[in-house]
Amino acid sequence: MGGGERQASPAVTTEPAVRAARDSDLPAIVTIELECFRSDPWPRESFEGFIDRAGVTFIVAEDPDRQGAVCGYGVLMRAADEGEVLNLAVAGGSRGRGIGSALLRNLLESAKREGVRQVYLEVRESNAAALALYAAHGFAVAGRRRAYYQRPVEDALILQRVEP
Numbered sequence: 001m002g003g004g005e006r007q008a009s010p011a012v013t014t015e016p017a018v019r020a021a022r023d024s025d026l027p028a029i030v031t032i033e034l035e036c037f038r039s040d041p042w043p044r045e046s047f048e049g050f051i052d053r054a055g056v057t058f059i060v061a062e063d064p065d066r067q068g069a070v071c072g073y074g075v076l077m078r079a080a081d082e083g084e085v086l087n088l089a090v091a092g093g094s095r096g097r098g099i100g101s102a103l104l105r106n107l108l109e110s111a112k113r114e115g116v117r118q119v120y121l122e123v124r125e126s127n128a129a130a131l132a133l134y135a136a137h138g139f140a141v142a143g144r145r146r147a148y149y150q151r152p153v154e155d156a157l158i159l160q161r162v163e164p
């Protein structure tokens, strides 16, 4: 190499690709679900039923640092002008890099396009990571369901986000 200009390195992006979930994603989704919600995971059939279902946005994120492997997913259901985030998870090895945020942003944008004005969800009150993520996206505590979760028993906080 002579004294020429430095070659530009290939573009590197940490932004995950987010797209609609499909049947071939189910094995990866079920694996992440088991890892994230060990005591009470959704079965494969629940996810299967949400693919291409009217009124439901079911998306996955592909990890750019893991050859585009599916590393997270989100599910939002709409009814009239309300939406509910039913599930959101990122594989342990892919956390802390904005993937949960990208999924949530995508769910909220798609809900807004469909006319949703307020979005709800339930979360364990000890789930600090999720609570911080939702707060950063404009959710506020709107209520509490006592002993809503089992194994271990814990209250759910009901969070609400009203479209600005």
Ligand SMILES: CC(C)(COP(=O)(O)OP(=O)(O)OC[C@H]1O[C@@H](n2cnc3c(N)ncnc32)[C@H](O)[C@@H]1OP(=O)(O)O)[C@@H](O)C(=O)NCCC(=O)NCCS
Residues within 6 Å of the ligand: 036, 088, 089, 090, 091, 094, 095, 096, 097, 098, 099, 100, 101, 102, 122, 123, 124, 127, 128, 129, 130, 132, 133, 134, 136
């Ligand atoms: C909650 C979850 C989806 C976050 O995914 P993630 O990809 O790690 O989140 P991000 O990297 O996009 O972080 C976005 C914001 O969330 C918050 N956050 C994420 N992880 C956090 C942690 N461990 N502690 C505190 N805040 C955290 C921060 O506000 C962060 O913003 P910042 O990076 O600017 O500080 C992930 O931890 C997860 O899958 N947990 C298990 C499943 C779960 O609890 N799902 C929610 C059920 S309601």
